[in-house]
Amino acid sequence: MAFLPGFKQRPVLRREVTAPPVAVLLQRGLRTRQWQSDDSGWVITLSDLTLLLLCFLVLWYVNEKHNKAIAPAAPLTVYTEPKEPAIAQNQTGLSHDEWTSLRNEIDSHLSELGLSKEVRTEATPNEILISLEDKVPFDSGKADLRPNVLPVLEKVATVALRYPMLLLRINGHTDNIPISTSEFPSNWELSAARASRVARYIIETGVDPSRIAVQGYAFHRPRVPNSDSANRSANRRVEIRLYQTADQEEATNNNEPEHTQVDPLP
Secondary structure, rough: OOOOOOOOEEEOOOOOOOOOOOOHHHHHHHHHHHHHHHHHHHHHHHHHHHHHHHHHHHHHHHHHHHHHHHHOOOOOOOOOOOOOOOOOOOOOOHHHHHHHHHHHHHHHHHHHHOOOOOOEEEEOOOOOOOOOEEEOOHHHHHHOHHHHHHHHHHHHHHHHHOOOOEEEEEEOOOOOOOOOOOOOOHHHHHHHHHHHHHHHHHHHOOOOOEEEEEEOOOOOOOOOOOOOOHHHHHHHHEEEEOOOOOOHHHHHHOOOOOOOOOOOOO
């Protein structure tokens, strides 16, 4: 190979590659294996936890099965329709004389209050009807009780507490003049609200609510035709009916024990 004049060839340096010592190789291999071992260690831990959880679930399932097998059977509950809650089994209704005495007592109380004309009583063989004109318990278009009606309602409550076999039905009535307010959109709401307010006061005196029923009839059950202002005033009323059921009346009138006739032996 020809060279240019004055050119001096540099010597080629050769780098000698020498193998690392055996100790270095062993140390590198050990580090590599240690890193791989540390990276996969969590898998073993997760497997152990999963196995323990599975064993716990199996033991819990077996224990629940065992408890259900030895547990006593639940008692059978039989629902029976309740009877009248305010009437005892051996308690009968009022006799005719007791009804008469009770009505006289109420009339006497109304006379003392000076309300004999505004509050009327009517009696049948097994009930007493107390009719209150609306101006006694309420202001026009309202359902808040006036103070002068409270002694009448307290007397009704006293009678109801004295005779727990009696039931009460409170009916509200209006005239045919329409009403449309935010509180009472129609006479239906007004009549029902007035009857409910009377019932609530009687309940607050201690009468069992299960003995009381409330109804509102609006103007559909007038006492007299709504032909003039006097008749409309008579139709605006709240009626309190104290009564006993037909079964009670039959038990009251049937005081003698029944006798069974037995034919003599031949």
